[in-house]
Amino acid sequence: MCKMVDHCGGNCFVLYYTTDRNDNCCGKRNERVCDMEILYKSTRGGGAAITASKAVLQGLAEDGGLFVPDAILPLDKTLDEFAAMSYQETAYEVMKLYLTDYTEEELKSCIARAYDSKFDTETIAPLVEAQDAFYLELFHGATIAFKDMALSILPHLMTTAARKNQITNDIVILTATSGDTGKAALAGFADVEGTKIIVFYPKNGVSPIQERQMVTQKGDNTFVVGIRGNFDDAQTGVKQIFSDAALKERLRQAGFQFSSANSINIGRLVPQIVYYVYSYAALLREGKISSGEKINVVVPTGNFGNILAAYYAKNMGLPIAKLICASNENKVLFDFFRSGTYDRNRDFVLTSSPSMDILISSNLERLIYQIAGKDAQVNASLMRQLGETGRYTITDTMKKELESFYGGYASEEETARRIRTLYKDTGYVLDTHTAVASAVYERYRKETGDERKTVIVSTASPFKFTRSVMDAILPGHDNADDFALADALSGIANRAVPAAVAEIRSAPVLHNNVCGKDEMAECVCRFLNV
Ligand SMILES: *Cc1c(COP(=O)(O)O)cnc(C)c1O
Numbered sequence: 001m002c003k004m005v006d007h008c009g010g011n012c013f014v015l016y017y018t019t020d021r022n023d024n025c026c027g028k029r030n031e032r033v034c035d036m037e038i039l040y041k042s043t044r045g046g047g048a049a050i051t052a053s054k055a056v057l058q059g060l061a062e063d064g065g066l067f068v069p070d071a072i073l074p075l076d077k078t079l080d081e082f083a084a085m086s087y088q089e090t091a092y093e094v095m096k097l098y099l100t101d102y103t104e105e106e107l108k109s110c111i112a113r114a115y116d117s118k119f120d121t122e123t124i125a126p127l128v129e130a131q132d133a134f135y136l137e138l139f140h141g142a143t144i145a146f147k148d149m150a151l152s153i154l155p156h157l158m159t160t161a162a163r164k165n166q167i168t169n170d171i172v173i174l175t176a177t178s179g180d181t182g183k184a185a186l187a188g189f190a191d192v193e194g195t196k197i198i199v200f201y202p203k204n205g206v207s208p209i210q211e212r213q214m215v216t217q218k219g220d221n222t223f224v225v226g227i228r229g230n231f232d233d234a235q236t237g238v239k240q241i242f243s244d245a246a247l248k249e250r251l252r253q254a255g256f257q258f259s260s261a262n263s264i265n266i267g268r269l270v271p272q273i274v275y276y277v278y279s280y281a282a283l284l285r286e287g288k289i290s291s292g293e294k295i296n297v298v299v300p301t302g303n304f305g306n307i308l309a310a311y312y313a314k315n316m317g318l319p320i321a322k323l324i325c326a327s328n329e330n331k332v333l334f335d336f337f338r339s340g341t342y343d344r345n346r347d348f349v350l351t352s353s354p355s356m357d358i359l360i361s362s363n364l365e366r367l368i369y370q371i372a373g374k375d376a377q378v379n380a381s382l383m384r385q386l387g388e389t390g391r392y393t394i395t396d397t398m399k400k401e402l403e404s405f406y407g408g409y410a411s412e413e414e415t416a417r418r419i420r421t422l423y424k425d426t427g428y429v430l431d432t433h434t435a436v437a438s439a440v441y442e443r444y445r446k447e448t449g450d451e452r453k454t455v456i457v458s459t460a461s462p463f464k465f466t467r468s469v470m471d472a473i474l475p476g477h478d479n480a481d482d483f484a485l486a487d488a489l490s491g492i493a494n495r496a497v498p499a500a501v502a503e504i505r506s507a508p509v510l511h512n513n514v515c516g517k518d519e520m521a522e523c524v525c526r527f528l529n530v
Pocket of ligand 1 (some may be wrong): 145146147180181263300301302303304305306307355356433459460
């Protein structure tokens with residue numbers, strides 16, 4: 001199907017996929033754009049371009065790069081049309097642009113199975129207005145953190161992809177988690193036929209509720225391991241297993257192949273674009289903004305997946321002014337946006353927002369590739385420097401491409417204060433990650449005077465990080481266990497304890513594996529019996 005597109009009327013950042021592949025839209029009008037297959041290639045230039053379903057199956061490119069679509073596509077429905085759509089309808093309109101080798105029927109079926117009664121609200125991702133911002137609550141899924149938004153659909157995208165590509169091997173999902181991905185992936189993949197899932201988490205680097213959620217996971221195809229190391233160690237270990245050719249062959253002979261449920265998988269990234277479009281449309285529908293009015297978004301950031309989806313949404317034509325990237329005390333991204341130098345050589349800080357305790361933000365590579373003018377060689381060279389020296393510096397030209405980003409960070413003290421003051425002023429309770437974003441936003445407003453309508457992405461329920469939240473609001477609970485604290489929080493927040501917390505109270509521990517950070521590959525072999 002072909003249609004006419006007014007290039008210059010849109011956003012010039014949009015990289016239109018045209019037959020002549022000219023990405024510079026200025027001066028070009030009313031060009032004929034055809035629905036073409038979007039292919040995915042590595043940010044480091046290796047290998048051939050592959051279909052979306054193959055990229056979903058493969059996870060990471062063979063050269064260690066990340067798969068990127070060969071174009072960022074413009075939204076092909078108007079904002080007013082989006083304002084009339086349900087979450088599921090929005091998901092289809094956004095995802096069909098990127099997952100072009102899935103049929104309409106396949107995609108709609110994946111969406112219907114993902115965004116159903118597992119979510120405790122029909123709107124899937126509600127917006128709550130509190131003080132000066134709208135909080136986009138992405139924690140209404142099975143594991144009460146935003147990872148559910150993508151991980152409820154990824155297993156369906158993956159099993160559909162396996163069918164489409166005549167894969168007969170069992171797919172082994174290998175995941176490193178800083179706490180939330182692990183449980184959301186386990187919940188998504190448990191007992192999904194033709195799959196196994198192995199989750200590595202830092203043994204002393206997740207909250208007690210996060211750990212309990214994982215080690216009580218049911219399902220014969222699930223395997224949970226604590227490693228003696230931090231999240232970066234877990235992530236590095238998983239990347240090494242992925243690039244181990246001998247191991248890959250051994251698995252193949254036993255009828256297995258690896259894939260990844262980490263946020264590097266494009267099957268995670270694409271579903272995350274949806275809620276930015278959906279929340280803009282919701283503000284429009286409720287008369288909070290006028291059509292085309294630009295908003296800011298604030299994203300509590302760790303691996304850079306969530307905010308990258310916002311960047312894609314902006315470049316697809318969604319009216320977003322600033323992308324405010326909020327870090328905790330592991331402020332490697334804040335320093336990067338300020339100086340143009342990414343430097344992971346620093347102490348790793350354990351904070352009260354553990355899902356953001358990350359020094360290597362994997363998804364940043366996709367942004368680096370984009371601002372390098374999609375030059376895979378430039379990106380590959382920077383990533384090599386990162387691997388060898390732990391740092392790299394981008395050019396001034398690349399830095400200019402980052403103008404729509406604002407980097408900020410919040411200390412532990414500021415994060416706790418933000419939870420306390422917002423609760424005192426409004427009764428609304430933030431989790432620690434969202435509080436980092438809210439504190440950064442407060443400072444941003446003071447510093448810039450920017451009064452635009454703003455969406456703060458709320459990435460977890462306060463019940464997932466109960467102790468830190470209660471310490472911030474009403475300290476002095478040192479002797480209470482986390483479940484007693486959940487009851488106390490329920491009282492003061494005037495919200496019921498979510499089912500996800502209530503049900504692990506008495507659930508038996510089914511996994512108690514611990515291994516060193518250098519033993520991860522052996523651990524995988526043991527579980528798979530190869
Ligand atoms: C994963 C996570 C984040 C960070 O998201 P990224 O996509 O890794 O930047 C923030 N908050 C919570 C609660 C999370 O689980």
